[in-house]
Amino acid sequence: MKTSNEIRNDFIKFFEQRGHKFVPSSPVIPYDDPTLLFTNAGMNQFKDVFLGIGTRDYSRAVNSQKCIRVSGKHNDLEEVGRDTYHHTFFEMLGNWSFGDYYKKEAIEWAWELLTVVWKLDKKRLYATVFETDDEAEELWKKVTDINPSHVLRFGKKDNFWEMGETGPCGPCSEIHIDLSEKGDCGHLVNAGDPRVMEIWNLVFIQYNRDDKGMLTPLPAKHVDTGMGFERICAVLQGKKSNYDTDVFTPILNHISNLVGKPYQSKLDDPLDIAMRVIADHVRMLSFSIADGGIPSNEGRGYVMRRILRRAARFGRSLGMHEPFIYKIVEAVVQSMGNQFPEIKERQIHIERVIKGEEESFNSTLDRGLEIFERVIEEIGHSKTFPGEDVFKLYDTYGFPLDLTEMIAAEKGLKVDVGRFVELMEAQRTRARDAVKSSTQILNIGNEFDDSIFIGYDVDQADVILEKVIDNKYISFNRTPFYIESGGQVDDTGIIESEGFKARVLKSIKQDKKLIHEIEILEGNIAEHIGKTVHVKVDYKRRQNIMRNHTATHLLHETLRRVLGNHVQQHGSLVAPDRLRFDFNHFEKVSDEQIKQIEKIVNQKISEGIDVEAKEMPIEEAKKIPDIKMFFGEKYGDTVRVLKLKDNFSVELCGGTHVKNTSDIGFFKIVSEASIASGIRRIEAVTGEGVKLYLEEQIAKILDMDNDLKILLKEKEALEQELNQYKKIEPSNPPSLGVVPISIQIVNSAIVNDVESLFKQREVAIEQINKQINDLKKELSKYRVSDVASSLDVLIAEARTLDDFKIVSAKVNSDTMDELKSIGDTLRSKLSSGVGVLAATIDGKVALVCVVTDNLIKEKKLQAGKIVSEVAKLIGGNGGGRPHLATAGGKDVNKLDEALANVANIVETALNR
Secondary structure, three states: OOOHHHHHHHHHHHHHOOOOEEOOOOOOOOOOOOOOOOOOOHHHHHHHHHHOOOOOOOOEEEEEEEEEOEEOOEEOHHHOOOOOOOOOEEEEEEEEEEOOOOHHHHHHHHHHHHHHHOOOOHHHEEEEEEOOOHHHHHHHHHHOOOOHHHEEEEOHHHHEEEOOOOEEEEEEEEEEEEOOOOOOOHHHOOOOOOOEEEEEEEEEEEEEEOOOOOEEEEEEEEEEEEEEHHHHHHHHOOOOOHHHOOOOHHHHHHHHHHHOOOOOOOOOOHHHHHHHHHHHHHHHHHHHHHOOOOOOOOHHHHHHHHHHHHHHHHHHHOOOOOOOHHHHHHHHHHHHOOOOHHHHHOHHHHHHHHHHHHHHHHHHHHHHHHHHHHHHHHHOOOOEEOHHHHHHHHHHHOOOHHHHHHHHHHOOOEEOHHHHHHHHHHHHHHHHHHHHHHHHHHHHHHHOOOOEEOOOOOOEEEEEEEEEEOOOEEEEOEEOOOOOEOOEOOOOEEEEEOOEEEEEEEEEEEOOEEEEEEEEEEOOHHHHOOOEEEEEEOHHHHHHHHHHHHHHHHHHHHHHHHHOOOOOEEEEEEOOOOEEEEEEOOOOOOHHHHHHHHHHHHHHHHOOOEEEEEEEEHHHHOOOOOOEOOOOOOOOOEEEEEEEOOOOOEEEOOOOOOOEHHHHOOEEEEEEEEEEOOEEEEEEEEOHHHHHHHHHHHHHHHHHHHHHHHHHHHHHHHHHHHHHHHOOOOOOOOOOOOOOOOOOOOOHHHHHHHHHHHHHHHHHHHHHHHHHHHHHHHHHHHHHHHHHHHHHHHHHHOEEEOOEEEEEEEOOOOOHHHHHHHHHHHHHHOOOEEEEEEEEEOOEEEEEEEEOHHHHHHOOOOHHHHHHHHHHOOOOEEEEOOOEEEEEEOOHHHHHHHHHOHHHHHHHHHHO
């Protein structure tokens, strides 16, 4: 029996022998394609070739592509684990022809591999073709010895392949195998029955579908095939389920040991379904995280988070209430790490991300259950759980529909699935519209010719204005304007010619097409098409960008040296005013580490190291020791290597940089924070940005001085009031005032001076606030005592009802705690009674209600209910315990009226 590794190697070797170049799998995160959340087919990385806007130095290719299908047209999620052959993550074995061979060779070689190399039973194989594809049907009968009656025609649903709502597409020919006991179930082809399963799809790409749904012929015809690796392994290993092959058994055995329950490979057993779901989902999560994805609340991160939570939910059905999915990553790495070393290299990172998400979901699940119970209380006697709340639980708390249905069924409720489906479809529509809008800008590129970027060497030049669309988008034969890439923002600048002037706002890059979006300031641009114009980059802005970009490289290397080699870039922004760097790390970067990082970066700046940029073949670049290359970046055959002459940092980078580190000036980290589980973000400034940062800090210090003056006045007033009780002298206020600082030249001493002043003010404000709070607490005792002496008068003058007293009055109090203390004192003085006291605090009404124990027991009076009714009269609400409760209200003008109604409210409560 062939192992899965042997099967994968057989496929690749077969096509290499027929002139195909092996091309490594691209990441499952398609960073260069905004129309896709995940790589969902082997052809994704060749999409530009099919569209005619990209080329390769080979015309035939073969690979095993990592794929994820969890959304959109290719959504297999609900089938995963419940059947034997659907997965969210899978490998796709594929061979391609880029304008080379076509249907004949594709069909002939597919048949040869299946029946000659792998010796599958020809009698069990079926081929389907598109209903109008006479050519494909004829070729099957001509170049293979398939049973002619096994060549079947189907419509668009089954035999017209499209990668997404837009993009390359065409008719396809699928190969199916009859796995039934007698091999007599050919009538089940395309019936969704696992006994007859599709194993290979030969796509003949000849059209492009635009965002309006129109099909247009492509410049050349191509072949794109895809064979489900897990499915062919099951076939060749004689297994009825993909999960019984050596692709999954190591992972399932690991899960079984973790949960302490045997895996029995039963299709309908809930425990086996749960283990299959988890095995599939942990593979999807491992590869998506390894390739740079992070669970989040939007886009692909949202999909990842939902997949992880779905796995965790199935884990609960196995009795796993604590994080455990992260422990399964080890089995995935052992099973697949040799073929895909990225998961082995990033194993610790993958485990930490998954564990953090599991811990978060446990608390989220508990919150969701609280929401569920609250909804049940609100719907009262209704037997239907509202669709809006089902969607809220799904969208906000990660509750899948079937989980809500299960919990609802336990409580005898039905779920309004129809309304839920409506809301889900509305969300999908919004998502589709977002994808369409992102593709519209890509379609503009088809109208332009290739251009050349010259901005590494010059910041202004005379160029030819080649094309204009809508007086908004233009292209030149060559351009110095850098186009956003690798986190570095676009250049801006000016275009000028006689009688014409325009501003470059931003730019678009599509392969070799460099397009600029402009704002016309003067003249008619149409008159200058085909003529020479002068273009000029905003050099001051670019210089600031270059400082920040080179500083980002210094920061990246320094983080690895200070925090550890596990640090990898997870996003960046290089702008003129600041830089932002996201990286994986599972704890806060300490203040000492921040200082160490700043010290190293500034040391490299002060050393004045030359920064060198050199283009070279990517294979040569890969041999450079410690060079940084990133998943998600699409590198061509030739790359640009940027390094410091002392080899402190070496990276592949297409951005613009300073010539020498001394040009950066100074580097300062302004913030460090977590942005996702296991992902930290540092923001920093350089050069002029540091001056602006210091100016902002000094302005804040001045504001803090004003705050201090206000606090000192408050403290002095409190001390004077306290003096009336204790006869003490007020303390002297601390000396204030900003030490004048020159920031014409930025250096570490000036930065430290400003930060020291800022820290001093923070400490002073904290100390004075503490002193004020201490004074208030001490004063409160005296105030309560002072007011308490007047309570006897209030009680004596209070209204009597059924032999008990009702006190309602305004008192002087600065805090709710004071008011509650006065209420407690009133309650202790009342032998039998109800009291409602009010005070105006910070412009709002505060209420406290007290009820003596005998009235709670004998009359069933409750302070919470009484104060709630009083609060309604002043536009507020409140509640609390039977003996003491508080409330608040906004309408101070109605307070007297509310207090006058206390007796009536108590009387009404008695009558109830």
